[in-house]
Amino acid sequence: MTLKPKRLLQLTAGALSVFSLSVGARAQSPAPAPAPPAAAASTPANWHFAGVDWTAYLDGYGSLNNNHPTNAANGQSNDLYNFDDRTDQFDLAEARITFNRNPSPLGVHADVVFGRVNALLHPDITKYDDNYLEQAYLSWVPKKTHGTEVDFGQFVTFAGAEVIEAKDNWNYSRSILFSWAIPYYHFGLRTSTPVTKVWTAGVQLVNGWNNTINGEGGPTGAFTSTLTLPKYTWSADVYTGPEKSGGLSMYRNLLDTTVLLTTTPKFNAYINVDYGHNHTDARGPVAAADAHWGGIAAAVHEQFTTQQALAGRIEFLQDKEGFATGMPQMVKEGTGTYEHKFWKSRFLGRMEYRHDWSNEPFFHKGANNLVDAQSTLSLGMMAILAPGT
Numbered sequence: 001m002t003l004k005p006k007r008l009l010q011l012t013a014g015a016l017s018v019f020s021l022s023v024g025a026r027a028q029s030p031a032p033a034p035a036p037p038a039a040a041a042s043t044p045a046n047w048h049f050a051g052v053d054w055t056a057y058l059d060g061y062g063s064l065n066n067n068h069p070t071n072a073a074n075g076q077s078n079d080l081y082n083f084d085d086r087t088d089q090f091d092l093a094e095a096r097i098t099f100n101r102n103p104s105p106l107g108v109h110a111d112v113v114f115g116r117v118n119a120l121l122h123p124d125i126t127k128y129d130d131n132y133l134e135q136a137y138l139s140w141v142p143k144k145t146h147g148t149e150v151d152f153g154q155f156v157t158f159a160g161a162e163v164i165e166a167k168d169n170w171n172y173s174r175s176i177l178f179s180w181a182i183p184y185y186h187f188g189l190r191t192s193t194p195v196t197k198v199w200t201a202g203v204q205l206v207n208g209w210n211n212t213i214n215g216e217g218g219p220t221g222a223f224t225s226t227l228t229l230p231k232y233t234w235s236a237d238v239y240t241g242p243e244k245s246g247g248l249s250m251y252r253n254l255l256d257t258t259v260l261l262t263t264t265p266k267f268n269a270y271i272n273v274d275y276g277h278n279h280t281d282a283r284g285p286v287a288a289a290d291a292h293w294g295g296i297a298a299a300v301h302e303q304f305t306t307q308q309a310l311a312g313r314i315e316f317l318q319d320k321e322g323f324a325t326g327m328p329q330m331v332k333e334g335t336g337t338y339e340h341k342f343w344k345s346r347f348l349g350r351m352e353y354r355h356d357w358s359n360e361p362f363f364h365k366g367a368n369n370l371v372d373a374q375s376t377l378s379l380g381m382m383a384i385l386a387p388g389t
Helices: 118-121 175-181
Strands: 047-050 052-065 089-101 107-116 135-139 147-154 187-196 197-206 220-228 233-240 248-263 269-282 289-302 306-318 329-342 345-357 363-365 369-371 373-384
Touching: 089 118, 107 118, 107 289, 118 135, 175 289, 187 220, 329 373, 363 373
Parallel strands: none
Antiparallel strands: 047 052, 052 089, 052 373, 089 107, 107 135, 135 147, 147 187, 187 197, 197 220, 220 233, 233 248, 248 269, 269 289, 289 306, 306 329, 329 345, 345 373, 363 369
């Protein structure tokens, strides 16, 4: 399996609190890393059929890039972006249907996705047998275990400060760390147990990074921890395990931690740190190699009216050997986002400006040129389809 192609800085931008359906894709996760907190708005109701709740979600966008990369250059895409990557055009980022039955003691959850989200989660459909699925897992809550939950199937990673659905993040585009430093999802077994009233811990045994069936590597283990206090939440996750690819034996480690500050109901901030290491064993003429990548992201948000909010994010990723992004480099980005809610918070519009830059000529310009920066302007349009809409 190939890893996806991704200074503590002060922030001056004021920012937003997001419309939310709790924590998006991780709403049913037993102990997720802290996603941005919900705004003080009512959550749209779910449809209920045959004992299962379900909702639908649409996300479309338009993007402009000052470099105007062509289709021949990089597929006419914003470099370093993922699900809203197409530029100088409109595109469907995601269409989603979510099915959920809370465990009592058994439950089930599934997310069926279309659009760019599906195309980038499953870029090689000959390798995967779960095309169009982001998550699909069974849940079990044993009796007399004080909230312990066991899930089996495919689920999104606990790592990171953001989630796949744009509506549940503060900015419209995902961070460089989310896009390139961590996995998207896993397949296997995970558990979560409330150790105390404020601390939840868990373990996972999965088929590596972004794999449903792992035909080359062995199992990856993970340890997750979330400490929740009135003014902040601290999440820490460790993933470690073999990741064979192309017949080469590899071992990969990831340390991810996020501190989410909830200072007031309207103003919040987070700091997310990631460090990854991949060791490839020698084989034949191929020498042993080590790759390291690490970075930090910081963001703030402010809900200055019921319908309007602002968000700011700044980050960097040091990719020493080019394992994460495909080129040895230091990449950075700064993003500002304005959000407006309509129709009882069931429609969200976001206008976003983002600037990415590198110490290397990494960004495509036109058909043949590479430059060290890009600037983008994006308009995201998201809708929650629920009863009463």
